[in-house]
Amino acid sequence: MQHDSLLDAPAERGFGRLDWSIAIAMMLLWGFNIIAMKSVVDAAGALPGALLRQAIVALACLPFLRIVPGKMRLIVLLGVLSGGAFYVAIGLSLALATNISALAIAGQLGVPFSLILAVIFLKEKIGIPRLIGIILALFGVLLLVFDPEAGRELPALAISACGSMVWAIATLIQRNLGGIGVLNITGWLGLIGSLVILPFAVLIEPEGVAMLTSLSAETYAWTAYAAIGSSIGGHGAMVWLLQRHPISTVSPLTIPTPVISVCFATWWFGTPLSWLMIAGGLIALVGVSIVAIRNAQRSRALAEARLLREGTRA
Template structure:
């Protein structure tokens, strides 16, 4: 998630904009592979805690008290920096078919819209309702796939993580004007504080063995922290400063496709016809919700 920013007048996408958008999608798309490898190398909670610690270290210079926004920053750090990663990394620890989790992870978009309707009074019409229905239908289809049906626990944990992300997105809407690096500094700090006791409790032996962990395994965690979290979301913020939200948001839809394909190729898990159908249906639903919501926000602005 990135802070809401005010974009300048549209200037058209030049080569540099296209390159930044491609980098953003590649970083986000490959992140699920990096997180899975980090979880296997350390443990779900250790990997999450180290990721947030790295985010904090990189962004620490931007940490500052933001008058009138501290309650939101603390809440965002607790949910998006801590609890969210508990569910996501746990789901990866108990699952083999990572592609199925990449599809289920798209539920954060319809969840976010549903919560906005309930708590913020946002009004939606039949098109976005249909998009929500398609998103859930695509994920439900995974249960009927022999290669993904055994991952019900992982899919459920991913769905729970997506719901936490959606809750955090309600708070994110109140962060207008707060620098992105300041947001991530607080998320990294609070996320580390939230995850450290859980890590000590569940994976204390892993923490003691960290000095012997190969640099390659630290690299997967650093990729998630710096590549996906800081650079990926920083790229999106940079694009939103230069172009209308309706032009930028559709570009994000490439990342789940990259995630599904990359996970299938890297971990040699099959992409069956049912998975492809479910993923396609879910992606269409997410695209409808994402693009229509972006247009609604632009008209309001």
């Protein structure tokens, strides 16, 4: 019998080449997405831009939308959080921020939030090597807060932190939706998210909503990338990974995303890149390397144990 428990989670399995390929694609899609999102927010407004993005996601995934018996309460909750509230927070933080690199880095707060929630609710265990790697990575991220350029972005950073908590809660829910098509889940996120964002957009930015039909072709193209490339491609990759691996394995894989975003933002917008940002980024990369090596070791151990069990049965 299916039920909406937050404590059900799929068994851990080895992290293979396909998993790594999908994870790398996810990092790149999300890393470049900051350029698209900032461009859309500047042209259409924070909430109208988020509304247009989620509407495109819903339309693109409409043919794959299906009712999932026994799981709709979780899907609706996920849609409200990950499809609606998260993009409201991201849109508002982008509208307030001038240093996009600092904002991209602050988005990594979702990693420790998700791991803490996983330990509390899913009883997952984080080994000492991965814990050290995550601490180093997060220290690198926090180091950037002391940069003068980032210090001027406190309101945007605070809103981004709220979005990170929403994202962390959503990862717990996603872990309980195994066996459901990625495009089906993504379509529900787009549809429910659009319904959540619409009243806020109409009340707060009515002029932006009225202008949605008269945006430039470039803005529509950026929105399409954010919707199809990031929401469908990137988020779909995350859902695929979370359905097969614990949060403590998948969440650290998002740590390189702000580094990629910082590189893209510096190149595209000319965002200042100080020595403190470079130092923080390098420390974060060291932490990510430790996590990646430990994940590879765990994957090999799981594969060897599985082969041993199969050999014993034979």
